[in-house]
Amino acid sequence: MSKLAVYFGTFIHSRSLTELKVLENAAVGVDKNGIIAFVEEKVDDLKAVLNKHKEFTSAPITRTKRGQFFFPGFIDTHIHASQYPNTGIFGKSTLLDWLNTYTFPTESSFKNLKTARAIYSQVIKRTLSHGTTTATYYATIHVPATNLLSTLCQTIGQRAFIGRVCMDCLGPEYYIDESAESSLAATEETIAHIEKIDPTNELLTPIITPRFAPSCSRPLLHSLAKLSADKNLPIQTHLSENTSELELVASLFPEEESYTHVYHSHKLLTPRTVLAHAIHLSDKEIDLIKQQQSKISHCPNSNTNLTSGFCKVRKLLDKKVDVGLGTDVSGGYSPSILDAVRQALGVSRSVAFLEKSPDHALSVEEGLYLATRGGAKCLGLEDKVGGFEVGKSWDVQLVGLNLVPELDEDGNLEDGGDPAEFAGTPECTVDVFGQTADWADRIAKWVYTGDDRCTRQVWVGGRSVVNKD
Ligand SMILES: [Zn+2]
CATH class of the missing domain: 3.20.20.140 (Metal-dependent hydrolases)
Known part of the structure; x- marks a missing residue:
């Protein structure tokens, strides 16, 4: 038995043999049995989503930082x-x-x-x-x-x-x-x-x-x-x-x-x-x-x-x-x-x-x-694991790529954002610069240049089994 949990941010999984789907600003609720209870895409207002799924209103929320994404285990x-x-x-x-x-x-x-x-x-x-x-x-x-x-x-x-x-x-x-x-x-x-x-x-x-x-x-x-x-x-x-x-x-x-x-x-x-x-x-x-x-x-x-x-x-x-x-x-x-x-x-x-x-x-x-x-x-587990669908087990890894901020000489971002937000996963070997904004390119870089340092957290059946942060 694990606790109710909500995961929010970027999710990436295979839709078919040839297609990876990126869900941005998505919210996923996981029940006490570690099973996905809801998947909401393109969420503007997380609070409204949690109001809709009332039992999750006080559940802890794990959010992806910049360059991070949830991926099936x-x-x-x-x-x-x-x-x-x-x-x-x-x-x-x-x-x-x-x-x-x-x-x-x-x-x-x-x-x-x-x-x-x-x-x-x-x-x-x-x-x-x-x-x-x-x-x-x-x-x-x-x-x-x-x-x-x-x-x-x-x-x-x-x-x-x-x-x-x-x-x-x-x-x-x-x-x-x-x-x-x-x-x-x-x-x-x-x-x-x-x-x-x-x-x-x-x-x-x-x-x-x-x-x-x-x-x-x-x-x-x-x-x-x-x-x-x-x-x-x-x-x-x-x-x-x-x-x-x-x-x-x-x-x-x-x-x-x-x-x-x-x-x-x-x-x-x-x-x-x-x-x-x-x-x-x-x-x-x-x-x-x-x-x-x-x-x-x-x-x-x-x-x-x-x-x-x-x-x-x-x-x-x-x-x-x-x-x-x-x-x-x-x-x-x-x-x-x-x-x-x-x-x-x-x-x-x-x-x-x-x-x-x-x-x-x-x-x-x-x-x-x-x-x-x-x-x-x-393994006959296609209804149980492998993607983000309601009813599947939360067997998931949180992957983080190292987004490198482009700062001016005063250490500021051009858009006035907070440079600290970029410090998501410095341990990861995959250095991603501004021009690689496309998730397909980022995923290719992860596959070819990543390793276990990019995998920050892992859950099996909703239970946290690895947490490197
Ligand atoms: Zn063998």
């Missing part, structure tokens, strides 16, 4: 919470040797709960500080540590999908599920924990997590699909990330037409399935994903660092496949979805060059859509 559709200590550490490795060299040793250390507590607390706080209000986490194979991640997300206040990693094949001896049965039973234990601490899925949702096809036996894949169907739970896994991985899958599942068909045959392609990477897909595989209404998490930072390849996002969007963004920490070195937007834009330009077609380039507006409403759709 970011949604990370693919992040390995347990790999956070390894961000930036990948050398020249590619997926399969990276797993053995860096990833499995780190993940295995989560049998120690002190290690798990330190890392999980920090990754939640760090991603929130970057404006990520919803995260879709891979944990590890350990039940106590995975349960701890759920508890910490609830305590610190991040909306999260929590997946205990299932892997009964291919892992090293020191880090592997003993059998398909034990993997399933352990997963059920983590689901039971979440059901106990958050029975209505207010913040937390368990997500069935077969690591990827090569590390799961056929019986395990089957039983996880059944568990998802029985309990109506979402699924996350990896798909078609790396060319050596494709060869491995083809050798392990020779009876299957493609990597995507491995999941389809085991009933793991559902409308609630999020597939990370999905780089090297045939048209037939994309059509199958579309037919099954499964979703794709685009992880450009990771795809570049592990030399995995270029995901053709435009092609997926043209085929009406739902796409969100993932940091894929620690294949990706940054826990920031703003970085994922930037990297998605960069990679799309490389694809445009390689394919000799400028149509592949994504716009800033499209990148920010994927980071908010696109991600929400991937």
